[in-house]
Amino acid sequence: MSSAPVPQHCPTPRELDDLELLVSGALVPLTEFNRPGSPVTLELPPSVDELARTAGTVELVDPEGLPLARVAWPEGRIQPLTHAAFGPFRHLRLTPRVARRRHGGRVFVPVCEPITTDQLGHLATLGPVALVAMVGQGTAAVGPVTLVRATLAAAELLPDAVVIAVPLASHADPDDDAYLLGQIMAAYAEDDPVEELDPDDSPVPAPVAAVLLADQPPPDRQGLVLFFTGLSGSGKSTLARAFTDHLLELGTRTVTSLDGDVVRRNLSAGLTFSKADRETNIRRIGWVAAEIARHGGVAVVSPIAPFDETRQQVRAMVEDAGGAFFLVHVATPLEECERRDRKGLYAKARRGEIPEFTGISSPYEEPRDADVRVDTTGRSIDEALTDVLVVLRERGYLDLLGTLHPEQETEDDALQVLYVCTANICRSPAMELLSRRVLPDSADVVFSSAGTHGHVDKPVDPEILRSLPADVVSDDFRSRQLSTRLLEEADLVLTAETAHRDFILEEQPGMFRKVFTLGQFANAVERVGADLPREELLRMVAESRPTAEPAGDVPDPYRRGRDAAVACTARIEGLLARVLPALSAHRGDAG
Known part of the structure; x- marks a missing residue:
């Protein structure tokens, strides 16, 4: 199932008042989809549409597979089954009808970013207010959960304020987003006044700042995924292992190495080395790394990861989890990688014995968004790693330069x-x-x-x-x-x-x-x-x-x-x- 673009017709307040079902962050009409003037359309891929027409129904489920509604297809009539029962601040996600019944008579204020000190002073002059936090993917820079927590902290500083959470995902179009926001506020406020906050540069109040600090720690406490990518034999695994060793020596952060061979034996057992399975392996690594970052840890990974699309998917996973994604392109030339090849993989690939081998019979898309680009040719491990450590220190993530020690001096051929x-x-x-x-x-x-x-x-x-x-x-x-x-x-x-x-x-x-x-x-x-x-x-x-x-x-x-x-x-x-x-x-x- 894929959602349609923002519909040409937006709901009237009365239409929105009839909306009772919350599905995947969007307001779904209680009676039917795709009717003339419908606020929401439902589009299915051709293959799914064909199956749905044969079966006569489509079932809408939450991310964990819980059935939420059944849709007669193609008529679009909806039979509600249940509401999503879980999720943070579920008790604040009120429909317009319930919000009117509980909080009518207040000034309704849409909140899309944490409230600042100057905005708080203005709100205090309005009397009883309903702060409507717009929670949805991409709407607030701080993330939906953080926005609600920050809004609740601000509400505690006001004489009389309540908080309502409304799912509104960004559609990446400022005009459409603003129009939808206006229509939603009209549905919730009806005849009550709506007050929009003017953006300003004043700091946020201390309780709000405490929430933001807890949910968005400074770089040196933020979860971090260090992602080394490069050709086989480029030195990415060696640099990743050396980095892990230095971080362990420092002892200030927890670190998890998602080594390729170990991941293959455990997390990705059963996958082949086809292009599809290799990309699945990388996405699995990315998901685990993102969960490590979510809890403030450091994850170090070093897959070849030849395709930009998959790297971007991993970046999105990490950033959605509140972590920092630090991409290192180990850009050692193909000729040098072949020279180092002790396993003879490149030779086998050139003989056609290994299909879809990156750099030979399958492309490597060089990253354009790498934080650091390192060529390990003719350099020691610590020399090459220093390029990475310098940028990590400049960005405020880690300072490991002090863990580098001069090695015992030996002849080159020792x-x-x-x-x-x-x-x-x-x-x-x-x-x-x-x-x-x-x-x-x-x-x-x-x-x-x-x-x-x-x-x-x-x-x-x-x-x-x-x-x-x-x-x-x-x-x-x-x-x-x-x-x-x-x-x-x-x-x-x-x-x-x-x-x-x-x-x-x-x-x-x-x-x-x-x-x-x-x-x-x-x-x-x-x-x-x-x-x-x-x-x-x-x-x-x-x-x-x-x-x-x-x-x-x-x-x-x-x-x-x-x-x-x-x-x-x-x-x-x-x-x-x-x-x-x-x-x-x-x-x-x-x-």
Whole structure:
């Protein structure tokens, strides 16, 4: 069902007095649609019209499917079924007849925006007033619920005032909107005076301001949806994850990452990758993000979202929920995206193996309304992210620039190796510290570690520390939590157990070519040949994808005594002896 444009004929006060049924924010005639001089027309799409003529009726329902009225078709006669029973301030939504019975004899005042201090002073001189808040999509800049709350707050400051809420959606035509407003006010006021408020620049009274502040918080407290869009391989997901990490570090806002793979497994399970299903997936992401923003949270999403229409639909969802929509176009050129493609998706698309692939066989409509445009070519994550953070700070949403820290200076070709265990106080620190002992201050390989769960900012477990060689330096070591940013920055991730590897790949399946258990990687190095150049060796291990067997795990020694700690360290030393020579670009440096 689609509503017709504003009718040429508008109702007389007597006709409006007979209107009793409220449907979807519009006044519907009690007796019939489409009669000569009818105030409302009902138009159906051709396919629906054909079905309605066959059935002889059309049923009008609310957004949740509650039947409100049955219409004989095509005659247009209406049989009311029920009123919409829910919705904020339902008790204030009075028909003209009820409003006349309760509030006749007052001055009727249409209210389309929050009442200002000067307007309030004028209203106080009018005697008893009925403030008629025009609630409907697009009529008031502040939104229908906020307008009613603000009008109620203003009414409390007047000697004798009541509030009526009347559904009146904007028709995007000032003349039509003004004419309809006049006709509605005539129906409600009848012989009582109607007083229109002149707009002015005075501030709103304090109680009204409190309502507006609660319903429309300042940017730094407003719900926010950060929407990264761009081609596959553009770096949008990497920037989104880095942003999420920085916001978590700041700790001042709740943040939800609607990661594409996670959403696909849960919210959009069953959808294909057809154009229609991909757009449905984005709309679902948008709806969830809008609900997060409605409650003051920050949602971070990074779908390709190639079509402007769908992006605009998501923007409307967010703004209707009272949130801010911040669009980031990650505008990395197609050639660079193809160069980065580790999964070979672009090559498959060019061979015709993947239909409707964005950038190849399906278009990408570049946003014209992006808040920030970022090209990640030749830039670090933090450099590219800074472009986004600067504008966010300028707009007053967030200030995350202070969370950016200079990274450890390394040579451009240095291999970043990240060791992972559970709490980052036993096994992964031992791997990191022993590796540094073998390759101290190496310019071509950098070692670090993190834990999937547990402790943060803790030293190495004392039992493990006592099991390490005496010349191992651990004074500056502190445990830390594994994050997406650490995983993204690492060239190679080596875990203590198969369970740690599975934990990472469950959330980041695209990293399977660089995440291994330490035992799995040691076996793979021996299989492909440790004497190969490092880059070639890493490529061959990644392509062979050896099986991770639990038998190759490093058992957890935590709180299991001295012998368990010594056995753990010995096992790690044995595995590193097979791995580290292959990781150094300068073979002679490995002892």
